Amino acid sequence: MNYSKSKDNKEVILSVKDIKVNFKLRGHVLNAIRGISLDLYKGESFAIVGESGSGKSVFTKTFIGLLESNGYIDSGEIIYKGKDLAKFKSEKDWRGIRGKEIAMVSQDPMTSLNPLKIIGKQVQEGIELHQNLKGTEAKRLAIKILEDVGISDPETRYYQYPHEFSGGMRQRVVIAIAIGCNPKILICDEPTTALDVTMQAQILDLLKNIQKEYNLTIIYITHDLGVVAKVADRVGVMYAGDIVEIGLSEEIFYNAKHPYTWALLSSLPQLGIKGEELYSIKGTPVNLFKEIKGDAFAPRNPKALKIDFEIAPPYFEVSKTHKAKTWLLDPRAPKVEYPKALKKLFDEWEG
Known part of the structure; x- marks a missing residue:
């Protein structure tokens, strides 16, 4: 074959x-x-x-x-x-x-x-x-x-x-x-x-x-x-013509690492919090007619680092089956909290 x-x-x-x-x-x-x-x-x-x-x-x-x-x-x-x-x-x-x-x-x-x-x-x-x-x-x-x-x-x-x-x-x-x-x-x-x-x-x-x-x-x-x-079995998360995170299904749902994946998961109606507005991703996708500098999702990412606007991130390995293109996985990056809507979901994974 x-x-x-x-x-x-x-x-x-x-x-x-x-x-x-x-x-x-x-x-x-x-x-x-x-x-x-x-x-x-x-x-x-x-x-x-x-x-x-x-x-x-x-x-x-x-x-x-x-x-x-x-x-x-x-x-x-x-x-x-x-x-x-x-x-x-x-x-x-x-x-x-x-x-x-x-x-x-x-x-x-x-x-x-x-x-x-x-x-x-x-x-x-x-x-x-x-x-x-x-x-x-x-x-x-x-x-x-x-x-x-x-x-x-x-x-x-x-x-x-x-x-x-x-x-x-x-x-x-x-x-x-x-x-x-x-x-x-x-x-x-x-x-x-x-x-x-x-x-x-x-x-x-x-x-x-x-x-x-x-x-x-x-x-x-x-x-x-x-x-x-x-x-x-596996999931590839795509944004602006690139796969920004890839992993086993449970890794993407319970241990996502890219801010765009967080945003997609936070938009699930079942993760909504009673009495609060449903989450929606702010802004609009990048213009693909223009050259993209840095991380394409950075302009819509409230947790973006300065480097996200300057240099495109490589893949960082989370496990043998899971990797993501985000500077947040760099050992030098500051610790960033998961979005509120995902905390319970990710706690289940860690537990």
């Missing part, structure tokens, strides 16, 4: 090295992804969290060659099975990767489905293209996959159209289409958007079951920390 090994002997299925992605807009260059490095482990659930506009979707689109026409990889590597996907230029290059090796479940199932084609044929199309099956065999597998994703009476549903399905059922069909390609990595971009709470839970449970059955590595893109808590 050509997979490499991490320091703790886990199989690295995909390795990103200092990737930078730019967009050309009206004669200006926007630095959307600013030098991310990341190892994705085989069989894990990895969640990328952050505000809208932080670069979550753009980052993962580079894995399947779906950047908009004005976007391009400026530098860096994306190594998958010994190939550098960052060097791929043509549709012919991507044909052996997109769907077959790395598939995506998009956040709007209605616009992902063809309203004029029956559901079964849409699932079967990927099977025929990527699994070398035709006719009756492909149809039989399509029906099985529909059943696997929780579609009742799949033989009948095979012949129905998208408008005959509810939002939750359409999301299941989109997952079925991705599974039909038999990928190794599945990217789920906001998979529970616009679904009610009950349906969200069902879709997340489905994805966990599908992951086991089909031996998938899953990347979740979300701004919903509730989703992260239910599904993620």
